[in-house]
Amino acid sequence: xxxxxxxxxxxxxxxLSGVGLYQLHQTSQxxxxxxxxxxxxxxxxxxxxxxxxxxxxxxNRLAQLAEENVxxxxxxxxxxxxxxxxxxxxxxxxxxxxxxxIPGPSPAETATNQEAPDDIGRxxxxxxxxxxxxxxxxxxxxxxxxxxxxxxNSIGLKNTQxxxxxxxxxxxxxxxxxxxxxEAVTANPFALNAISEMTQIxxxxxxxxxxxxxxxxxxxxxxxxxxxxxxxxxFPVSLTSSxxxxxxxxxxxxxxxxxxxxxxxxxxxxxxALWYMAANGLRVPAEGGNPAALDALIALSGTTNRIVLNAxxxxxxxxxxxxxxxxxETLQLMGIQKPQIQAR
Numbered sequence: 001x002x003x004x005x006x007x008x009x010x011x012x013x014x015x016l017s018g019v020g021l022y023q024l025h026q027t028s029q030x031x032x033x034x035x036x037x038x039x040x041x042x043x044x045x046x047x048x049x050x051x052x053x054x055x056x057x058x059x060n061r062l063a064q065l066a067e068e069n070v071x072x073x074x075x076x077x078x079x080x081x082x083x084x085x086x087x088x089x090x091x092x093x094x095x096x097x098x099x100x101x102i103p104g105p106s107p108a109e110t111a112t113n114q115e116a117p118d119d120i121g122r123x124x125x126x127x128x129x130x131x132x133x134x135x136x137x138x139x140x141x142x143x144x145x146x147x148x149x150x151x152x153n154s155i156g157l158k159n160t161q162x163x164x165x166x167x168x169x170x171x172x173x174x175x176x177x178x179x180x181x182x183e184a185v186t187a188n189p190f191a192l193n194a195i196s197e198m199t200q201i202x203x204x205x206x207x208x209x210x211x212x213x214x215x216x217x218x219x220x221x222x223x224x225x226x227x228x229x230x231x232x233x234x235f236p237v238s239l240t241s242s243x244x245x246x247x248x249x250x251x252x253x254x255x256x257x258x259x260x261x262x263x264x265x266x267x268x269x270x271x272x273a274l275w276y277m278a279a280n281g282l283r284v285p286a287e288g289g290n291p292a293a294l295d296a297l298i299a300l301s302g303t304t305n306r307i308v309l310n311a312x313x314x315x316x317x318x319x320x321x322x323x324x325x326x327x328x329e330t331l332q333l334m335g336i337q338k339p340q341i342q343a344r
Contacts, residue, residue: 117175121142121177124138125139142176144203146173180194184214195208195212213245216249217253224255244278245277251285263278266278275300283297283311287315301334
């Protein structure tokens with residue numbers, strides 16, 4: 001064997017040894033990669049299971065929400081049906097109440113009392129002004145019973161029906177006060193005392209105030225004092241309209257204090273509901289040239305309330321026909337043909 005051959009063999013052996021070592025190294029690396037991949041696949045499986053669990057939970061929740069939605073729709077439909085039934089029942093009840101005849105006296109009242117309400121009231125009033133000590137208490141009882149009956153029977157009635165019921169229910173009281181007031185004007189002590197006591201009884205305070213208005217219109221300074229400051233004498237604010245109505249005849253008789261009181265009402269924005277009543281009460285004084293009454297009507301000439309405006313125009317026309325230039329000029333500014341003013 002030559003040296004060349006030995007060299008070839010030696011190189012071949014070295015090469016084969018290197019290849020073996022390389023293959024061994026490669027095998028080791030591949031084994032490591034396989035182990036790494038196996039380790040990575042385990043978490044992936046766990047993640048997949050977690051996603052599947054979350055998916056299942058979401059599916060179950062969606063099914064529950066769908067069932068709840070169906071139930072809510074069913075409940076809502078039932079609620080709407082019940083509401084409609086309640087509305088129909090209420091409407092039917094209101095229609096039945098409104099179409100029902102206005103209740104009158106009970107059979108027991110009719111059986112025990114065949115007299116007309118006006119006659120009953122006049123007899124009570126006459127007994128009071130004649131000094132009958134029991135008549136006053138009977139009138140008070142009548143007033144309380146009448147109010148209780150009106151409150152009970154007026155439930156569900158329209159305003160017109162309430163007015164008719166009130167007119168009939170309180171007919172006896174009005175008749176009694178007519179008698180008492182007429183006697184009070186003649187200074188009958190029993191009548192005056194009855195009105196004084198009635199001002200403190202809630203059920204008849206309104207009628208008592210009307211009586212005070214009649215007395216004040218006939219010159220009673222005491223009655224006028226009460227009307228000018230009703231709160232001082234214990235009258236509630238709810239009776240303000242009654243007080244204003246009572247001042248009307250006093251103002252028409254030319255009493256300056258009553259005129260000023262009505263004029264003050266026309267300047268009070270919170271009392272617009274009483275403006276017509278006040279303007280109507282100021283009409284006669286304005287026609288007579290009273291400055292306070294005329295100023296109040298002129299101030300109201302700009303109102304948009306047609307009812308109030310009618311009362312204002314009537315008063316201004318009356319004043320203009322009596323040669324009042326301010327009234328005539330106001331009517332002209334309002335676009336209303338002024339009455340012919342003749343030179344004196």
